[in-house]
Amino acid sequence: MFIRIAVFDPLPLYRHGIIAILREAGLSSEAPEEVFAWMDNDHFPLVVLSLQASDDWELLERLCRTRSNLLVIALLPDDAIATHVRALASGAVATLPREAEPSAVRATVEAVISGRTVLPIGVLRGLTSHDAATTPEPALLSPRELEWLRHLSTGATVADLAERAGYSERMMFRLLRDLYKRMRAGNRTEALLLAREHGWI
Template identity: 40%
Template sequence: MAMHLAVVDPLPLYRQGVSAALADLGYTVDAPEDPLTWVRRTPGLLLLTLLTENDWLLLNQLRTAAVNHHLIAVLTSDSVSLGARAIRAGAQSVLDRAVTDEVMRRTVVATLDGQAVMPAAVATALTAGTVAAPRSDPALSAEQLAWLRQLAAGMTVARLAHAAGYSERAMYRLLQALYRQLGVRTRIQALMLTQEQGWLRADVSP
């Protein structure tokens, strides 16, 4: 039976580019609307871009459904924490979304061959356990922890600004500074890191 590959990404141009790059290796490349159904029916490998918390939820679901499949997590950040989280959530390999076609091809071939491909820093962190243990002292202020918890609970930046007594523009600046402090670039990445490190627990204080 022919080996199939699937690309799950919100951007059609990215999916088309990846499909073209991998089709050169002789694989059939799909872009399934329902990845869970695809992995149950089609033997192969799935590349899943992780942008939102729903994407991470899908990765966890795929881990259960795709018992005999290969999963590559495609990340938009070189965060060691996110890379380690993807591996623990069920991905076999981790790939930066901005890699060249040649690196992508090599990663796919190696993953299909049973190897795990990831940045060296991610492998080191997983081996050492440096990203697995929650931190009791996140070096954040009580106010910053409260902001993260409120954002994780679904509060909008506008409502957060109003509750904190800032203008919406000032709140955005404060949050951007907080993201830099955490070593991430976006709100989604900050919330993923916050959840992973256990900072959402009520018993964690600065």
């Protein structure tokens, strides 16, 4: 199946720079206005997505929930291991800091297209270490997710939280389920206990 590549970044110059880098590698890409309208069922989609604001992180999770065959390469605001791990846990298949060299961008995109991924060794160790497997990092939770936990800790219901966050109750349940899974908690009570243990609430 033909692979379509889209580049999403708030800066037009940066978007066109990524497109030019990929063109030099013989890869065609585009910078559509809206990602969900761009995706269709006839093509295999690959998205290069910059993650800077909290809305970008939410978009990453929504994209990966919407299309199981979607490949997302996340361009990160920093090169911290926790940021890489958070993006991968949210559904990205590869990660790069936004200031990565053009050669690294090309190599990562080409690897993903061929069904592989490229990760820094430190990130791989962060993903597979005993500590990473048993203790969630605070950086893995967005400010909005921490706010959800704070509200839940006051006795708020999921319906209350959904209304406050602007989601349907069903979507709120799904978002919380994903959050608990990333925290390695089995339910709301375990998640709140973990959050208190780490001083997040």
